[in-house]
Amino acid sequence: MLKLYDTELRSHLLLGTSRYPSPAALIEAVSSSQTEVVTVSLRRESSGERAGQGFWSIVRGLEVRVLPNTAGCHSVKEAVTTAHMAREVFATSWVKLEVIGEDDTLQPDVFGLLEAARILIGEGFQVFPYTTEDLVVAERLLAAGCQVLMPWGAPIGSGRGLNNLFGLKALRAHFPEVPLIIDAGLGVPSHAAQAMELGFDAVLINTAVAEAADPARMAAAFARAVEAGREARLAGPMEPRDMAVPSTPVIGKAFLG
Amino acid sequence: MRILVNGAWRDTAAADVDTVLKEMGWGESAVATALNGEFVPASARRAAPVAEGDRLEVLAPMQGG
Numbered sequence: 001m002l003k004l005y006d007t008e009l010r011s012h013l014l015l016g017t018s019r020y021p022s023p024a025a026l027i028e029a030v031s032s033s034q035t036e037v038v039t040v041s042l043r044r045e046s047s048g049e050r051a052g053q054g055f056w057s058i059v060r061g062l063e064v065r066v067l068p069n070t071a072g073c074h075s076v077k078e079a080v081t082t083a084h085m086a087r088e089v090f091a092t093s094w095v096k097l098e099v100i101g102e103d104d105t106l107q108p109d110v111f112g113l114l115e116a117a118r119i120l121i122g123e124g125f126q127v128f129p130y131t132t133e134d135l136v137v138a139e140r141l142l143a144a145g146c147q148v149l150m151p152w153g154a155p156i157g158s159g160r161g162l163n164n165l166f167g168l169k170a171l172r173a174h175f176p177e178v179p180l181i182i183d184a185g186l187g188v189p190s191h192a193a194q195a196m197e198l199g200f201d202a203v204l205i206n207t208a209v210a211e212a213a214d215p216a217r218m219a220a221a222f223a224r225a226v227e228a229g230r231e232a233r234l235a236g237p238m239e240p241r242d243m244a245v246p247s248t249p250v251i252g253k254a255f256l257g
Numbered sequence: 258m259r260i261l262v263n264g265a266w267r268d269t270a271a272a273d274v275d276t277v278l279k280e281m282g283w284g285e286s287a288v289a290t291a292l293n294g295e296f297v298p299a300s301a302r303r304a305a306p307v308a309e310g311d312r313l314e315v316l317a318p319m320q321g322g
Contacts, residue, residue: 016322026320041321044263044314045288047281052317056287059318069321077294084296085289085316156322184322206322 002202004148004179005094005126007065009036012196013226014067014181015219016206023058025215030062033219037065039096039204041072042086056089067128069096070116074109079116083125095120096150096183098130106156106184110137114144121145130183133167135174142178149178150204153195154185157207161191162198172199189218189225196229197237261312275302277313288317 002009015035020026030038040059045052059066068086073079076099083095099116101109108131117127121144129141133151141149151171154160162168163185172180182195183204192203205222212218259266262281271277274290274297290297291314297305307313 016320018320018322020320039321041319042289042316043319045283045286045317047283050282050286050317052288052319053286055320056318071321081291081294081296082316084298085291088298089287089289089316089318204322 002179004037004128009065011036011223011226012202012230013192013223014039014202014204015209016204017055017059018206019210020215021210023055026210027058027062028216029209029219030064032216033205033209033223035064035219035223037067038062039067039069039206040090041069042082042089065094066090066092067094067096068092069130070098072100073098074100076112076116076119079112080119083116083120087125093124093126094128095125096128096130108132108152110134113137114140117141117146118144128181133164133171135171138171138175138178142175147179148181149175150181150183152184153182153191153203156184158185159187159208160185161187162194165198168195168200169198189221192222193225193229193232196226197232199233202226258307258309260307260310263313263315269307272306273303274305274307274313277307278302278315281315283315286317288315290315 002012011034013033013035014037015033016039068090070079070082073082079099099109099112101107113129117129120127127146128148128150129146130150131137138149154163179201181202181204182200186192187208195203209215209219271280278284293312
């Protein structure tokens, strides 16, 4: 089970709802991923099309939990206000807190993130901070009251996989009891399996599924990879070695030379 | 009176946020509001006056990652 704050989940895969070719493709991908949590955002409503109302109706029909984000917020005030608005519309105290610090990499502004996290936790939010693998920042976020961390694998939408293996392994090792969700940058199911093999508790996928030629099929592939990686972690992977070790017994080998 | 609603100027006779939403056809919609950058909870919209030049943001659920 995956425990996020007081919620227990069977699936270790979280799915974003953006960039799908159609609403039907989103619905199919959520179904085949077997996810129990999808991320959503808040944007300006259009007066004519009322696109937001239609989207919200689709999401409610999915019967999964929603994790609202503060995507695109560059300041503490923007992020905090967006979180307030999201709590009202989505009727959840969960918030995936993003404070973006740099536009090319969409790297979190970890200073603003910490400040916003403190404010929101003080107001009763359950904060899922989108952060880097920085250990000191992680320590401060936990001290502020975050009970889940969402370190990036690679820049959002880049599909590059786990960019800083050393840093992510160190993060896992430092905080063995904290739920850690790899958020952003995973491109293919093997990236997700690798994250789970390293002991991360879950992954959040969006672009890699939504922009696949067949999103539903890719969602299923990610679900299997997450499960395989988690099983492998629980099974205890062998340590890599530098030299070959014969897998077939040497004792008893015939002398035929 | 002119106010900015989601970045577009709009003429309105509305005195408060709640009435602006009704004018725009969002009276029953799942939206959240912010006036001049400050969150206005649904329960406070009728008591939130709008004035010339105010910026009203009306946000709705959208796709997100």
